[in-house]
Amino acid sequence: MSCKSRDEVLELAKSKLDELIKLTSDLIKIPSENPIGSQRDVIDFVKNYLSEAGIPCEEVGCNPDFPCVVAKIGKDEGFSVILNGHVDVVPAGDRAQWEFEPFSGEITDKCILGRGTSDMKAGVAGVLFAMKILAESGAELNGNIRLHIVSDEESGGQFGTKWLCANGYADNADACLVAEPTGHNTIEIGQKGRVDLVLKSYGKSAHGSLAGFKGENAILKLIKVLENINMLREIEGCYKESQAQALINSKLIADQKNGAGTGDVIDHVSANVGMIKGGTRPNMVPDYCEVTVDLRLPIGVGAKEIEDCVKKVIEKSGVTGVEYELDFQTFGNYTEIDAPIVEAIKKHAEALWKDEVLPAYQWASSDARDYRVKDIPTIQYGPSNTVGIHSYNETVDIEDVKNAGQIYLLSLCDLMGIAD
Known part of the structure; x- marks a missing residue:
């Protein structure tokens, strides 16, 4: 089919949101524990999904135990966006501590259950879904979208994102979205x-x-x-005037998530x-x-x-x-608060959730740093329930997954010049 406008692309996506939920569940059902398991089955699943969607992809990397998958749609010239996600998960640990089978991928009326739902197979499903919808829609892209799926983020990233960036796969990119869990009302634009x-x-x-x-x-x-x-x-950080609002947002979020008085963790x-x-x-x-x-x-x-x-x-x-x-x-790294990738995600997230979305800095670190080292404006935004990440009884809300997929798609439409 051929969709000429953003509204047509969105309607196509809405008609297939149940496929997004099933995709998330299917990813959860594939154990990909790191470092105790194998990444082969989940990487093969991603390659098959892309191939069935008509998107050419390639397995690359320097360690056969931790392969990467790369793909691209669009044309070589114009704006270039990278979508990044990892399919490895931390070990499920003591099964007796779980209230459900950690690799069941069970879908309830409100949630998807299992290890990696929030960190970060729901986010991976979202970017895969958005890329498939754009390819299926036939919409003309004023640029290209590149996919980086890695399998060793939980072990440091040396065979994944870091390797991809060091070997030219991120060259000439204008923006990067890492679908790591943030919750719907936070966009991570920097980290320690x-x-x-x-x-x-x-x-x-x-x-x-x-x-x-x-x-x-x-x-x-x-x-x-x-x-x-x-x-x-x-020792305190050093910030420019243009970072003032993001710093305020960051301290507020740190206090909310970690308890009153913890905001100083951001700038100390x-x-x-x-x-x-x-x-x-x-x-x-x-x-x-x-x-x-x-x-x-x-x-x-x-x-x-x-x-x-x-x-x-x-x-x-x-x-x-x-x-x-x-x-x-x-070292500490960040993306400017007015970067196009930040503004696009913020606009569509606020419109869909009817809630303020705050660009902020993170007190930890992630693969986003490897793109920022290459001066690529990079953000993290992804569906999650904080409870259960790197612990037991991990879940993600179905509404969060569906909204994230649409937010990714609409933001890509903006960046790729697909008009209303």
């Missing part, structure tokens, strides 16, 4: 960076019965250093002492201890500022024999 801080202390071994009289306890040394770790949390460094290793036996004074601290960096905070503060933390502790390593994985 991440660095692993490893502190190492060296002491002198002795018999445990002589502790305090002989030897030098490496664990106690690091305890003194960790007493000052809050110095890192005093966070420091989580996550791992500590030290000692050999309880009857020996430990001569070595190592601590790993997960630091999340707000926008505008650089390497030198962090390193200078780490040195001050150690100095203030008053101990010697302490070393550190900093592994900077990414």
